[in-house]
Amino acid sequence: MPQKWAAMKKTLLFLPGPVPVAQPVLEAMAWPMINHRGPEFADLLARMERGMQPIFGTERDVLFLGSSGTGGLETAVANCFSPGDSLLSVPVGVFGKRLADIARTYGCNVEVLETPLGAAVDAKALRERLARDAGRTIKGILLTQNETSTGVQNNMRELAAAIRDHGALTIVDAVSGLGASPFEMDDWGYDVVVSASQKAIAVPPGIAMVAVSDRAWQAIERATIPRFYFDLRKAREFARKGQTAWTPPISIFYALAVALERFHADGLEANYARHARYASAIRAAFEALGFTIFSRSDAHSVTVVAATPPSGVECAALLKTLRENYGVVLSGGQGELTGKIVRMGTMGDVSEADLVGAIGAIELALADRGVAVTFGSGTGAAGTVLNGRVAATV
Numbered sequence: 001m002p003q004k005w006a007a008m009k010k011t012l013l014f015l016p017g018p019v020p021v022a023q024p025v026l027e028a029m030a031w032p033m034i035n036h037r038g039p040e041f042a043d044l045l046a047r048m049e050r051g052m053q054p055i056f057g058t059e060r061d062v063l064f065l066g067s068s069g070t071g072g073l074e075t076a077v078a079n080c081f082s083p084g085d086s087l088l089s090v091p092v093g094v095f096g097k098r099l100a101d102i103a104r105t106y107g108c109n110v111e112v113l114e115t116p117l118g119a120a121v122d123a124k125a126l127r128e129r130l131a132r133d134a135g136r137t138i139k140g141i142l143l144t145q146n147e148t149s150t151g152v153q154n155n156m157r158e159l160a161a162a163i164r165d166h167g168a169l170t171i172v173d174a175v176s177g178l179g180a181s182p183f184e185m186d187d188w189g190y191d192v193v194v195s196a197s198q199k200a201i202a203v204p205p206g207i208a209m210v211a212v213s214d215r216a217w218q219a220i221e222r223a224t225i226p227r228f229y230f231d232l233r234k235a236r237e238f239a240r241k242g243q244t245a246w247t248p249p250i251s252i253f254y255a256l257a258v259a260l261e262r263f264h265a266d267g268l269e270a271n272y273a274r275h276a277r278y279a280s281a282i283r284a285a286f287e288a289l290g291f292t293i294f295s296r297s298d299a300h301s302v303t304v305v306a307a308t309p310p311s312g313v314e315c316a317a318l319l320k321t322l323r324e325n326y327g328v329v330l331s332g333g334q335g336e337l338t339g340k341i342v343r344m345g346t347m348g349d350v351s352e353a354d355l356v357g358a359i360g361a362i363e364l365a366l367a368d369r370g371v372a373v374t375f376g377s378g379t380g381a382a383g384t385v386l387n388g389r390v391a392a393t394v
């Protein structure tokens with residue numbers, strides 16, 4: 001890598017994680033090390049919990065783990081359940097399936113409530129399935145707030161209402177959505193909500209955040225899946241002393257502290273509005289350029305737009321042209337959507353100029369691939385949304 005690294009050209013990253021990180025956040029990572037069992041770290045941890053709580057919509061514990069998002073999800077499963085527990089998984093794509101796989105790995109019996117790709121979970125279908133569980137054999141429900149592989153966002157308020165009467169413990173993968181749209185963990189009644197540093201909070205990867213309800217703590221005491229590094233009881237015990245159980249990725253904590261300061265200086269609403277506006281602008285541009293949006297109209301994500309390119313344009317070739325000729329990096333599809341869609345993220349330190357520039361580059365790349373493009377049709381559609389002449393829709 002090093003040789004190529006030195007020759008690296010300017011790139012615009014539009015991945016759904018990791019995302020572009022602002023310079024002051026990057027620079028915080030160069031601060032000197034401190035004692036992670038000392039008063040400065042305790043102060044840092046307290047500020048981070050206070051910074052994350054409104055983003056989760058909770059006044060409960062928010063714990064920080066040294067891992068990517070998957071580590072946080074594994075933590076949720078391993079701490080809340082016992083081998084043999086029956087869980088209902090409600091996946092809408094690759095990440096929902098991965099959460100179910102984690103539960104199976106730990107010996108849980110996982111039933112899957114299927115949803116067609118591109119759609120959000122049907123709250124009515126979920127409510128009906130739970131109503132049939134009169135004996136309350138379902139101990140837990142595995143949900144995804146925002147499914148990065150399909151560009152679909154679930155209506156978590158509606159799903160919470162569908163679950164409430166049943167009372168099963170809920171685990172929510174909010175890794176790629178938290179911080180980009182309102183989330184009210186306490187009001188909606190979710191139990192364990194997991195996020196990670198490298199998505200909408202716009203920090204390098206390395207920290208998972210796990211918010212835990214009071215009810216979840218009771219389940220955690222009873223659960224018998226073995227756990228050591230990712231033991232939430234230990235995490236809480238140390239958090240009360242202003243520490244993490246194990247040596248934390250201190251540099252990423254510095255970055256997170258600065259990112260949260262910036263996040264709250266802008267305010268929750270401004271952050272939510274920006275993601276919605278960007279996603280709306282990207283969808284408008286894609287449509288103007290002949291792409292088909294993959295998510296159904298009532299299920300659009302605000303953090304990632306998935307779309308099928310115009311006919312005759314191969315996904316991999318388009319992504320390669322965009323990357324090599326213009327330094328614009330988008331994602332392809334995952335799993336069964338490989339080669340069928342491209343995905344463009346809205347998260348991170350992305351300006352409106354970056355966004356319009358990237359869409360302009362997509363026009364150029366399409367032309368390079370032989371598509372008869374009307375230059376300005378994509379940027380015009382995006383500009384109309386960004387300028388507010390067309391309201392951004394979720």
Ligand SMILES: *Cc1c(COP(=O)(O)O)cnc(C)c1O
Nearest residue numbers: 017068069070095146148175176
């Ligand atoms: C990114 C992501 C994850 C976590 O992936 P890691 O690579 O472990 O950080 C989990 N769920 C969703 C929906 C994601 O987008």
